[in-house]
Amino acid sequence: MKVAYEKPKVEKTIKSDLELTNEEKKELYALVLKSRMFDERFRKLFRAGRFAGTYFSGVGQEATAVVPCYKLLPQDFVGPSHRELGCSIARMPLRQIAAQIYARSHSPDKGKSHPCSYGYKPSNIITPAFTIGAQAVLATGVALAFKIRKEPYVALSFVGEGATAHGPWYEAVNFSAVHKLPNVFVVQNNLWGESVHARLVAAFEDFSHRAEGVGMFGVSIDGNDVLKVWETVASAIARARHGEGPTLIEMKTYRWYGHSEIDPADYRQPEEVEFWKKKDPIARYEKYLLDNRLLSPEEKKRIEAKLEAEIEEAVEYAEGGEYAPAEWALEDVYADFKVEAPDR
């Protein structure tokens, strides 16, 4: 029997306008806010001991993760790292995200990976590995498949500035540049790779220079400017979708809290943290919307109330689950057989 590719299921028309409608701008606001509120809520839940493991907050970095994933096609692929809650907020049901964090039986990964390893097959977001930068390699492979099959889809991958020192990440961006693959490589420069400062990671401040080393188009932008992120990513995606090759986008941003909730982040200066808190992407975007009368204070309140309810419902859903039976540990190793459990 001859095997052929499955036919792409969507219309091949590609939206070319990069402009967001007023409605879309508001929707984007609701999404970045959802990411923030969900995140703050889960920090509290972690501190209250409501779930095991740890929690990696993405607060402060909402724009760099939420905005690039907005309005992607379902077939577009997202390769996140552990801090890309925002990607999942834009593409996944909130319940699934909450369930992932609680690691119960109804988590997308059945509780096998780790709380913040957000991934969900129906959303085409791969559950990340903790080998930083590795999802960029997978995204390159996905983009290669799209190119081989002549499909108009795009693969996004997310790393921090720290991972751009990693050999596998470089092999991936180089290969993508050589073959003009439909990739967008997002580098979120939040100045700190866990506790290592960016100055120990590269000999420059603008990580878009990485692109020059592989002959790729690269740009550095303010990652806390929601509309700037949108314009830059949307045009990069359009370029990739039209077969014009990959783009590397450095987005300068900042994580407000520690690497994880158990990290006091005392390696950073309080002044630096304060400086960046003043550049909060959500407050800035909100001000833009309010100033331009695209959002009213009443609407804002309604959105917040709606998000509260959604989050409440997601937490309830997550907490309503039990841990999976221990025997599940033996499954999902191979498709065709379970491993044995001697002496258990």
Next chain:
Amino acid sequence: MKVAYEKPPSETPSEFGLSPKEKKELYYLLLKCRMFDERFRKLFRAGRFAGTYFSAVGQEATTVVPSYKLLPQDFIGPAHRELGCNIVRSPLKVIAAQIYARANSPDKGLSHPCHYGYKPANIITPASTVAGQSVLAVGVALAYKIRKEPYVALAFVGEGGTAMGPWYEAVNFAAVHKLPVVFIVQNNLWGESVPARLVGAFEDFSHRADGVGMPGVSIDGNDVLKVWETTAPAVARARRGEGPTLIEMKTYRWYGHSEIDPADYRPKEEVEYWKKRDPIPAYEKYLMGNKKLTLEEKKQIEEKIDKEIDEAVEFAEAADYGPVEWVLGDVYADFKADAPDRP
């Protein structure tokens, strides 16, 4: 007991200009590299040694010249085609012995014929994992920096090796810490059978340096004096603590990846084009034109080299393979491996 670094000696060479005598010496070294190489191609074809042979004919300038006038403490991390580094820094006998893999080989015959390395010359025996030695060179340079020593590490790869993650990690780290390394990328257009266009999205591999914030430059690697004028200041810069440099040298290997490779993936015209750009006759013409070399001298040099090569081959061929028990040594410093079920 407290352990301190050994103190370095103080001399450092500073001149980039070559004296007429040095220019002639450089010519002698290049020619020696070429003649030795062609001789060993023949010896391989005659079945005189085992394994295979990786010829570097055509690429003499990119390896001989950067290794010229280094300090003994400077370190070299070569790949398998860097015969030239050894021609400058190792005795010819030792190189020949390495290829014959006999008991008198520097590695006792354990590694591989063209894995030229020699501890007294501070050249590490390469691994076949291409670019691996660039990572080592960075580690060496880090040690120099920690100990505040005025030494330099040279790392050689082909353009193909620059696609390797480990190479990138090494150049990035060297740039961040301004380590005393000179990265030499010999772009010979082909990584075994893979053309450079499938390795980098550009023609000038010095762009790699931009990706890590390091000074980078692309030069004609077949122009002996150009290679010298570029490498010597880069070495001096590194020695002064001003950081690393990446130098792309455009060159060409005349023959296959190894002697068993017919290299039929390359167009004939390309090979012919590059043979016309042979680094050695061009340099010879320059020397003769400037009356720094006479025909008579050239003949004398050739005769001298021939004799040296004869001696080296004799030395290599006279030895036996090492006793098989040597297989069990050099695994650890403090004990030999077992040999169960062996005679």
Next chain:
Amino acid sequence: MGRVITYIDAITEALDQEMARDERVFLIGEDIGLYGGVFKATKGLQKKYGEYRVIDSPISENLIVGAGIGSALVGMRPVPEIQFADFVSPAMDQIVQQAAKIRYRTGGAWSVPLVVRICCGGDVGGGLYHSQMNEAWFVHCPGLKVVMPSNPHDAKGLLLAAIRDPDPVLYFEHKRLYRSVKGEVPEGDYTVPIGPAEVKKTGKDITIVAYALMLVWGMEAAEKLEKEGISCEVIDLKTLLPIDKKTILESVKKTGKALLLQEAPKTAGVMAEISAIITEEVFDYLDAPVMRLAGLDVPPIPFAPPYEKFYLPTVDRIMKKARQLKAY
């Protein structure tokens, strides 16, 4: 008698036929296209299928495997090649952290139907960096399957099975066998299942377990030993993960003596696991200690020809060890 071809031709034929049958299959690796592979295993395939079905990659082993994994996530059937097993180390990250774990870490949502072809093995004068047998590194990684054929029939059948398998398979091919071993190979489509070992020769005194080159040499030794009155049962393991315990244990129960052959260094190799399985499960049937004949515990394999011979578990050494075991 059917058609007889070499081990390497069987591999080329399997790739060719599967690429013709399944357009999801593509190859990526160093020197595999324009050059047709350093051993010519992919000869002619780029011409036939084009530059994006047979992709000449840069020297980026992590990418070669990692891009394969990524493409598998969205429905391709990649067959990346690692030119020499010695060069798989930069790709370990992708094989171990991604391929082996993706099904598990996603609770079964995603899978990685990937075959990494890895050219391995000694007795070819390859020296330290072109001779290694490092299959044991991967046998320690649940989530992977590891196979290694010893003859052309299995080379084709196992490769086709591997490409159609829903999980990542490391397919080791022994370069010493490429052109030295010939055998009958059906022209059409067939698979050799991943998992089962095969009794290649029945016997009553000693069970020999081996794979790849050691199987070939083990068979040669067994035939010579037969003339000395030592009857060996020889098992070709074929799949190293998961291990076919049943075939091994049944044989050892019958013979009471096991000789395990391994080209890789002795310590913590595949045969250490087989030995443990035998002693754990059929200790009462054993008439002698389980014996291993293996490579030496040195960074394999030293170059100079006498060194290499010293390193390898040769036919003579196998026979000597078998006599020792018989006499125990």
